[in-house]
Amino acid sequence: MNTHLPAPPRPTHTGRAETPMAFVQAIVQAYSQRGLDPLPALVEGQIAPEALQEPEARITALQMEWLSSTAMRALDDEALGWFSRRLPWGSYGMLVRASLTAPNLGVALARWCRHHGLLTDDIHLQVSPSQGVASLQLTEQRRLGALQEFAVVSVLRNALGVACWLTDSRIPLLQTTLRFAPPPHADSYRVLFDGPTQFNAPTHSLQFDAGYLSLPVRRDEAALQRMLQRALLLTVRPYRRDRLLVEKVRQTLAEHPEHSRNADDLAAWLNLSARTLHRQLKEEGASLQQLKDAVRRDLAMDLLLRTQRPIKQIASEVGFQNEKSFMRAFKGWTGQTPEGVRSHLPSQPS
Known part of the structure; x- marks a missing residue:
C-alpha cells in the first residue's frame, strides 16, 4: 500500500x-x-x-x-468554461509548440491563431499589420454571455504572453480595444494591459508596433518544457524584457552598413540621439559594440561556410582594414580561426 x-x-x-x-x-x-x-x-x-x-x-x-x-x-478545461466545448489540459501548450519553428513572430502568431480555431470556433483570432501597427483581433462567433469579459481578457493576455515569450521581448501595447462597456473594476485594466484601453469599441483587439512581427522566434522545445511548468505566468504577469531596439540596431547594421559607421549616423537613421541609443541599448542588456561584433561575426561565418572567397577579401567585406586584425577578432568571437572553420568543409564555388 x-x-x-x-x-x-x-x-x-x-x-x-x-x-x-x-x-x-x-x-x-x-x-x-x-x-x-x-x-x-x-x-x-x-x-x-x-x-x-x-x-x-x-x-x-x-x-x-x-x-x-x-x-x-x-x-480539465484550460478555457475555464468560456467555450461550448472544453479545451483539455495541454491545449494551449500544443498551440505554442506548433509555433516554435516559425521564422518570426508574425508567422508564429498567424499559426497560433489558426490552430486556436481548430480547438474552438466560438471565437476567431487574426493578426494583421496596417500602417506600422499590428492588430491581434478577437471576434466572437458565439455569445460568451456572463463569461465574456474573463474569456476575452484571458485569451488576449495569453496571446500577448506567448508573443513575448517566443521572442524573449516585452511587447508594449499601443492600445487595447474591447467591445463591452467599462466594468465596475475598470481601473484594473491599467494593470491588465499597458497603454490606453478603449471600451465600447467596434472590436476586441491588441495593437502594437508592427516591427515586433519581424522579431525571430528565440525558443526551442527545451525552453517550452521549462515554460510549461508555469505556463500561466504568460497570462497573469507582464513580460519582463523589451529587445525591439536591439533587433532594429542589429538589422540596420546588417542591411544598411552605410548608416552604421558611427553611433551618431546610426542614431540619426533610427530617429534617436546617440545618447538615447546607448542608454536604451544598455537598458536592454546590450551595447553597440557587442551588436557590431555579432553582425560581423555572423556575416564572416556565412561567407566562410558558403563561399571560397579568400580570407583577406572576407576581412574587408566585414569591415576590417587588414587580415591580421580580422583573424584576431574572429578567434575572440568564436574560439576558432577562419581556416579552422573551413578545414573540414568540402570545396564550394565562390
Missing part, C-alpha cells in the same frame, strides 16, 4: 492585489456549470469564500495563478 505525505503548505501570497474579484467569480461559475465544488480551488488560491461577495476585493497575480491552475486541472 502506497502512502503519500501531505504536500508542504504554500507560502502566503505576496505582491500587489490587482486582479478583480470578478475573475474569481467567473471561475466559480465555471465550477457551477459542471456541478462541482469550487472550494478546493479557492483554498489553493488562499481566497476566503466570503470575499466572493466583495466586488471591490482584489487578489494577487500569484493567487490567480494558483486558482487558475487548480481549476483548469479539476475541470
Whole structure:
C-alpha cells in the first residue's frame, strides 16, 4: 500500500492585489456549470469564500495563478468554461509548440491563431499589420454571455504572453480595444494591459508596433518544457524584457552598413540621439559594440561556410582594414580561426 505525505503548505501570497474579484467569480461559475465544488480551488488560491461577495476585493497575480491552475486541472478545461466545448489540459501548450519553428513572430502568431480555431470556433483570432501597427483581433462567433469579459481578457493576455515569450521581448501595447462597456473594476485594466484601453469599441483587439512581427522566434522545445511548468505566468504577469531596439540596431547594421559607421549616423537613421541609443541599448542588456561584433561575426561565418572567397577579401567585406586584425577578432568571437572553420568543409564555388 502506497502512502503519500501531505504536500508542504504554500507560502502566503505576496505582491500587489490587482486582479478583480470578478475573475474569481467567473471561475466559480465555471465550477457551477459542471456541478462541482469550487472550494478546493479557492483554498489553493488562499481566497476566503466570503470575499466572493466583495466586488471591490482584489487578489494577487500569484493567487490567480494558483486558482487558475487548480481549476483548469479539476475541470480539465484550460478555457475555464468560456467555450461550448472544453479545451483539455495541454491545449494551449500544443498551440505554442506548433509555433516554435516559425521564422518570426508574425508567422508564429498567424499559426497560433489558426490552430486556436481548430480547438474552438466560438471565437476567431487574426493578426494583421496596417500602417506600422499590428492588430491581434478577437471576434466572437458565439455569445460568451456572463463569461465574456474573463474569456476575452484571458485569451488576449495569453496571446500577448506567448508573443513575448517566443521572442524573449516585452511587447508594449499601443492600445487595447474591447467591445463591452467599462466594468465596475475598470481601473484594473491599467494593470491588465499597458497603454490606453478603449471600451465600447467596434472590436476586441491588441495593437502594437508592427516591427515586433519581424522579431525571430528565440525558443526551442527545451525552453517550452521549462515554460510549461508555469505556463500561466504568460497570462497573469507582464513580460519582463523589451529587445525591439536591439533587433532594429542589429538589422540596420546588417542591411544598411552605410548608416552604421558611427553611433551618431546610426542614431540619426533610427530617429534617436546617440545618447538615447546607448542608454536604451544598455537598458536592454546590450551595447553597440557587442551588436557590431555579432553582425560581423555572423556575416564572416556565412561567407566562410558558403563561399571560397579568400580570407583577406572576407576581412574587408566585414569591415576590417587588414587580415591580421580580422583573424584576431574572429578567434575572440568564436574560439576558432577562419581556416579552422573551413578545414573540414568540402570545396564550394565562390
